Amino acid sequence: MNTTDRLERQDTAVKELVRRLSALDAHASEALKVIAFFDTLLARGAGIEAFVRGAAVFAGCPAGLVHPRHQICIRVDEQGRPARQPRIAEEVNDWPCQPLDDESDGFVWIERSGEAAMHDALLLERLAASAHLTIERAGPLALDDASAVEILLAAASTSDARRKALRRLQLREESQVYVMASDSDDADALSRRSAVVDTLVGPVRASVVVTGDTVARTRWGSGPEVMAVDTAKSWRKALCALRLTSRLQPRLQWGTVSSFGPLVDAIDNSDEPPPDVLLIESADREPWVLDTLEAVAVTDTHRGAAALLGLHHSTVQSRLSHLEEALDLKIDSPTGRTRILMALALHRAKHNRFGVRRLTGSHTTSPVP
Amino acid sequence: MSDIDTTRPPGSSSVSTRAAGHPPVPPYDPELEAVLAAMHPTISPITLADLPTVRAEDRRMAGEAVQRLAQRGFTLTEVTVDTADGAQLPMTLIQGPHTTPRSPLIYYIHGGGMMLGTRWSSYETFAEWIDRYGAVVATVEYRLAPEHPYPTPQEDCYSGLAWLREHGPEYGLAPDKVLVAGISAGGGLAASVTLMARSRGGPSLAGQLLLGPMLDDRAVTASSRQFTTGLWNSSENATGWRALLGRLAAGEHVPATAAPARNADFTDLPPTYIEVGSAEVFRDECAAYATRIWEAGGQAELHVWAGGFHGFDTHAHTSVAQAALEARYSWMNRTLGFTGVHPSA
Numbered sequence: 221m222n223t224t225d226r227l228e229r230q231d232t233a234v235k236e237l238v239r240r241l242s243a244l245d246a247h248a249s250e251a252l253k254v255i256a257f258f259d260t261l262l263a264r265g266a267g268i269e270a271f272v273r274g275a276a277v278f279a280g281c282p283a284g285l286v287h288p289r290h291q292i293c294i295r296v297d298e299q300g301r302p303a304r305q306p307r308i309a310e311e312v313n314d315w316p317c318q319p320l321d322d323e324s325d326g327f328v329w330i331e332r333s334g335e336a337a338m339h340d341a342l343l344l345e346r347l348a349a350s351a352h353l354t355i356e357r358a359g360p361l362a363l364d365d366a367s368a369v370e371i372l373l374a375a376a377s378t379s380d381a382r383r384k385a386l387r388r389l390q391l392r393e394e395s396q397v398y399v400m401a402s403d404s405d406d407a408d409a410l411s412r413r414s415a416v417v418d419t420l421v422g423p424v425r426a427s428v429v430v431t432g433d434t435v436a437r438t439r440w441g442s443g444p445e446v447m448a449v450d451t452a453k454s455w456r457k458a459l460c461a462l463r464l465t466s467r468l469q470p471r472l473q474w475g476t477v478s479s480f481g482p483l484v485d486a487i488d489n490s491d492e493p494p495p496d497v498l499l500i501e502s503a504d505r506e507p508w509v510l511d512t513l514e515a516v517a518v519t520d521t522h523r524g525a526a527a528l529l530g531l532h533h534s535t536v537q538s539r540l541s542h543l544e545e546a547l548d549l550k551i552d553s554p555t556g557r558t559r560i561l562m563a564l565a566l567h568r569a570k571h572n573r574f575g576v577r578r579l580t581g582s583h584t585t586s587p588v589p
Numbered sequence: 590m591s592d593i594d595t596t597r598p599p600g601s602s603s604v605s606t607r608a609a610g611h612p613p614v615p616p617y618d619p620e621l622e623a624v625l626a627a628m629h630p631t632i633s634p635i636t637l638a639d640l641p642t643v644r645a646e647d648r649r650m651a652g653e654a655v656q657r658l659a660q661r662g663f664t665l666t667e668v669t670v671d672t673a674d675g676a677q678l679p680m681t682l683i684q685g686p687h688t689t690p691r692s693p694l695i696y697y698i699h700g701g702g703m704m705l706g707t708r709w710s711s712y713e714t715f716a717e718w719i720d721r722y723g724a725v726v727a728t729v730e731y732r733l734a735p736e737h738p739y740p741t742p743q744e745d746c747y748s749g750l751a752w753l754r755e756h757g758p759e760y761g762l763a764p765d766k767v768l769v770a771g772i773s774a775g776g777g778l779a780a781s782v783t784l785m786a787r788s789r790g791g792p793s794l795a796g797q798l799l800l801g802p803m804l805d806d807r808a809v810t811a812s813s814r815q816f817t818t819g820l821w822n823s824s825e826n827a828t829g830w831r832a833l834l835g836r837l838a839a840g841e842h843v844p845a846t847a848a849p850a851r852n853a854d855f856t857d858l859p860p861t862y863i864e865v866g867s868a869e870v871f872r873d874e875c876a877a878y879a880t881r882i883w884e885a886g887g888q889a890e891l892h893v894w895a896g897g898f899h900g901f902d903t904h905a906h907t908s909v910a911q912a913a914l915e916a917r918y919s920w921m922n923r924t925l926g927f928t929g930v931h932p933s934a
Contacts, residue, residue, distance in 0.1 A: 253626075253627040253628075254627070256623075256626040256627055257623045257624070257626055257627035258623070259626070260619070260622050260623040260625075260626040260627075261619055261620065261623045264616075264619035264622055264623070265619065266619035266620060266623070269908075270619065270620045270623070270907075270908065273620070273906050273907070273908075274620070274623060274906075276906070277906040299905060299906055300905070300906025300907065300911075301906075301911065
């Protein structure tokens, strides 16, 4: 067989394969097209608008992306031409949309009215994922320090984004750091690498501190030392420690409260607090109750507790009698102390709020929201 | 994806134009590359053996095109062009609801590598001219190679233009300023018709609009050898020229009316628009053609779009295609003497 014949035969075989592939299940092949399309744009580092255009053309209807943090607002019509933002109308709520997985308020949508088309969900998923990666990679706006800290704190950030944030913050990946969580009401940041983050318990300031740097602060929770790329891990624990702080113990390192971590998670995920926590809530009728319980639980003697509270020991004695009667619990015993310590900690994790000038265990009587 | 025209004859599923042992090539525009990635695989490279299959698809698409044009409210008038060798060619005059006595007349020549296509191929392109400029478009069914080699396709196309001058007034057309337009092989034929009109004392032309035109059979430029895979690659280009010219192809005796790049005299040509992608076989012959016109004191406008493959402008959602269309309409505005506006705008 000469070369030409061989080539022609191969050619025929390839064409046959191509015909068979075209005849593949149309649904699967359409899905593959969508995936290949977005993968190629990503691989080529296309701009953010190209992804939105592609989604609109695939869907046959307008598509859009908003990302408040980066002030991105893109909408294109079904032919891929830039278009104005839609009027606020009822149907906006019916359009299929998907949030970006970057802990921002960003989301993408396609303006499908009526019945969804087969690949709408796939399109949205690809568009959202591509937009997330492209925004992090391209960074249409230069990162400021706070955005860089947010990227380090977010567990969902990609490693590309983390590296970029570390450069911005002049940290090496292997720099030893820990996160300090403090109340966002406090005016000064604990370090220049700091951002205020919305959390379950209100806005909290997270500060990335390089090990060895000294930090003075009235109230904080600090996370464990980690490599700078793993800042997000330290942040979660710093926040947990902050939530366990009180007026009497305003500074807590994760290492001293780590046993409470799983319990705090459990409290967050449950509508029903443990009975001991409810007991504390029921006793918390006077401004001195929580402080007194804590002082007794963390000291060996009534005199020690009194010194901590700045009171005469007979006052502590009488308050304690009152509380033991109200709670029907022998507090002044090893078992009682342990139960009260645990219950107080979980009570604080549940009720401490930040960014609103309100601490449990402080001398205030306003109700916990 | 609705606007991916997978029936366009030069087709390929190949994403990259790079291959071992071949010269480096400009990368595709990212959006265009993504379009290729999402395309159905099509037959590539096209060979003479594929012609029956592709032509059958062309005929099916032609029926669809006629339907679509009628749905858009256009009026289609069928006429017959008699050729010197006794053939009768179908030609269609298409006009929209906005035609006036001052409407421009555009003579459209379809593409398909000299071997493929019908007068309806890429009808979306000329339908836009009807909407935008109230133009009357004449599109001719020239005979195709290899069954009808040079000079038949070229003479057929010239016969269509001559018909417009002779019979146009019977249809209310004023054929004194025809804009000749063509895509791909049709662009090459439009350039040939323009040269023929000049040498034969044919109608004076408003301009020639050459979109990715096929001008040079010699395969001597860098771009003609740079793209060995992909849409309308060098092997398909060679197939097309061989179909048209037979043994003459790339030899010494190919006349300028067959391959306009062979032309020596570039004086007295009408205003010329040339659009091409940087990632296609025709890039360098297009640049050279514009340069020759400038050297001869003529008016030419050349746009080489970065990362465009052959026919990239049909993927109208991409940023680069939108830019190409804007530039094209700008030239048409200046050449036709008024700003065309799409009725929906």
